[in-house]
Amino acid sequence: MVELALDKSEPCDDKSCVFSQIKPQIKEKEHSGDKCILVGDGQDNKATLNMTLLYDRDECVVFAAGISYYYTLDTYFEKEMAKQCRVFAFDCTVRDKDRKMEADNVNFSPICIGDPTSNAGNIGQLYMNQAKDEFGFDGNSNEPVFQFKSLLQLSSERHLDRIxxxxxxxxxxxxxxxxxxxxxxxxxNEDLLPGQISFELHTKWADPYFVPQDLVKDKGRDEVNELFSQLKNMGYYVISKDINHGDAACCEFVIARLNIKATSTLRQRLFHHGCEFVNN
Known part of the structure; x- marks a missing residue:
């Protein structure tokens, strides 16, 4: 098990410090001619590792979950990576009744990614109360609205060998x-672990109107640190960190899986293209 070098003696009793010990582990060297890291414009388009440096392929596969109608954010990655990305969007709380996503070549499925047998598999009354007709969702119908599937299932059904x-x-x-x-x-299936993951992490101080407290009531700095230690053990490095401007109890992260086969070769390739490892 790989552990991050964290100071466990420093107390943390509120949201101001909950993410303080997690820092980006890769940065772009000064005066580098290559674009190792593609920088977005804040929380919507977060900085990501330039995947063209990692993979010798003609296309990429993007999965977007819980996107509501903000799926267009993913086109940023497609344009900046100069690739023809296949975008698969998943959200069991909305319906693409106007075929907006289909028109933009986004393959949408009204499914949530998760474990259907877990407590979190029950989205809860929060989303039922917030359901709106504009999403094509009828909270009073008998339709099985909240369907969950694992990444293994979704990848297999779409005949994908990577994300x-x-x-x-x-x-x-x-x-x-x-x-x-x-x-x-x-x-x-370790090969299906996503090359990069862009996500928002919520903790116990998050606004309960948006985040069900049953999901985060025990999530403080220790739990955040443990999560990133587990991710490091799977080979993930922090590329970017952006505290939510409206709620400091939430933070946007991008992580990339770099500790994989031929790690030393990969590191050399990244270094050659302007990346350097820090805060490891």
Missing amino acids: DLLKFDIEGHEWDFFSSVLPELWKF
């Missing part, structure tokens, strides 16, 4: 994802 980027903002359900869905891939 280059996984993006999600699922209001506290990310803890269930990291405790069940990701370890399932790690155990049964």
Whole structure:
């Protein structure tokens, strides 16, 4: 088990310090001619590692979960990476009744990514109360609205052998994802672990109107640190960190899986293209 070098003696009793010990582990060298890191414009388009430096392929595969109608954010990655990305969007709380996503070549499925047998698999009354007709969702119908599937299932059904980027903002359900869905891939099909993951992490001080407290009530700095230690053990490095401007109890992260086969060769390639490892 790889552990991050964290100061456990420093107390943390509120949201101002909950993410303080997690820092980006890769940065772009000064005066580098290559674009090692593609910088977005804040929380919507977060900085990501330039995947063209990592993979010798003609296309990429993007999974976006919990996207509501903000799926267009993923086109940023497609344009900046100069690739023809296949974008698969998932959200069981909305319906693409106007075929907006279909028109933009986004393959949308009204499914949530997660473990259907877990407590977090029950999205709860919060989303039922916030359901709106504009999303094509009828909270009074008998339709089985909240369908959950694992990444293994979704990838297999779409005949995919990799996921280059996984993006999600699922209001506290990310803890269930990291405790069940990701370890399932790690155990049964390591090659399907996403190359990069862009997500928002919510903690126990998050606004309860947006984040069900049952999902985050025990999530403080120790739990945040433990999560990133587990991710480091799976080979993930922090690329970017952006505290939510409206709620400091939430933070946007991008992580990239770099501790994989031929790690030394990969590090050399990244270094050659202007990346350097820090805060390891």
